[in-house]
Amino acid sequence: MTKSALPLALGAALLLTLAACSEADIAEDGEAQVAITKTCVPPSDGVIKVDGGSFAMGSDFMPEEGPVRQTTLSEFWIDKHEVTNRQFAQFVDATGYVTVAEKPVDPAIFGIPPEQIPEEMLQPGSAVFAPPAIPTHDFGAWWTYRPGANWRMPEGPDGAPAVDEHPVVHMSRDDMLAYAQWRGGRLPTEAEWEYAASKGEERYTDQPDGDTANSWQGVFPVQNQESDGFRGLAPVGCYEPNALGLYDMVGNVWEVTSDFYRPGHDLTDTNNPAGPSETSAYDPVNPGFASLVMKGGSYLCAPNYCQRYRPQSRQGREPGMGASNVGFRLAYDAAPGEAAAGNTT
Numbered sequence: 001m002t003k004s005a006l007p008l009a010l011g012a013a014l015l016l017t018l019a020a021c022s023e024a025d026i027a028e029d030g031e032a033q034v035a036i037t038k039t040c041v042p043p044s045d046g047v048i049k050v051d052g053g054s055f056a057m058g059s060d061f062m063p064e065e066g067p068v069r070q071t072t073l074s075e076f077w078i079d080k081h082e083v084t085n086r087q088f089a090q091f092v093d094a095t096g097y098v099t100v101a102e103k104p105v106d107p108a109i110f111g112i113p114p115e116q117i118p119e120e121m122l123q124p125g126s127a128v129f130a131p132p133a134i135p136t137h138d139f140g141a142w143w144t145y146r147p148g149a150n151w152r153m154p155e156g157p158d159g160a161p162a163v164d165e166h167p168v169v170h171m172s173r174d175d176m177l178a179y180a181q182w183r184g185g186r187l188p189t190e191a192e193w194e195y196a197a198s199k200g201e202e203r204y205t206d207q208p209d210g211d212t213a214n215s216w217q218g219v220f221p222v223q224n225q226e227s228d229g230f231r232g233l234a235p236v237g238c239y240e241p242n243a244l245g246l247y248d249m250v251g252n253v254w255e256v257t258s259d260f261y262r263p264g265h266d267l268t269d270t271n272n273p274a275g276p277s278e279t280s281a282y283d284p285v286n287p288g289f290a291s292l293v294m295k296g297g298s299y300l301c302a303p304n305y306c307q308r309y310r311p312q313s314r315q316g317r318e319p320g321m322g323a324s325n326v327g328f329r330l331a332y333d334a335a336p337g338e339a340a341a342g343n344t345t
């Protein structure tokens, strides 16, 4: 996806009750800020072993989640929590790595004459959720390409610096893979991620309660009730872990997997599936680009928008640029050793 196509990356959404909201609601609640109203103690870093087995992957709740297929996986290990700013900073300190969002933009990616490209689109930056002052059904208006937004400054130069225990955001695929290589891990496949997220969980379609996930209570994007304690990002591990001891698999940030995206699951690909090839990837929301699958929803998912706050939830994510509500965690083929880089003890 080019940056000019940014608004298209937001996925299908429902916006049913905006008309009932007053402008006073918007003035009070419609700001893209992080207001922490809940305290929590982040868990230690670490990984969880996931025994191999079979499970029913997918659901019939959203069209892209089906058909349900019985899927078999070998054992693997997965991070207990989303990769944090603190962890990513360790990587940057050790390697000098510079993320895509911090680098100059190549005009060639737009495919149009340079003089036709808005100046701000050529500055380093990323996609930030910035709800409009007036209600609109134009979902693209809720997002902006903000020069200077990157993992260090998630809301841009005028926002607060990144919080150590928040999930790192604004990651491109190259950034995530570089971090994974340094840590000795990899991105999980979609099947691995969903298996780990859903293990021991009853299937559900309702919004998780405020003790179990960071989502959006109220009418998106104009009224955020914050009844789960956080308007925006939450530190990792603020909510109850699932049966495996994994935190925030649902909510907080969407988590990018290694699979390329197509709507639905391939019924013939059931043994350690790794998704379609890059050349057969297809994202109807973002056609022409090989999107990756991201899972579990984010703090922006509300009953009237997104609704994807379940282990089976999936959407496409353009790999070249991150966003302020998308992060990741790593998987491993073997237990990370003591000598592995980072804190994966």
Ligand SMILES: [Ca+2]
Pocket (backbone or CB within 6 Å): 214, 215, 216, 217, 226, 228, 229, 230, 231, 232, 299
């Ligand atoms: Ca929330």
Ligand SMILES: [Ca+2]
Pocket (backbone or CB within 6 Å): 082, 248, 249, 250, 251, 252, 253, 254, 255, 296, 297
């Ligand atoms: Ca998550």
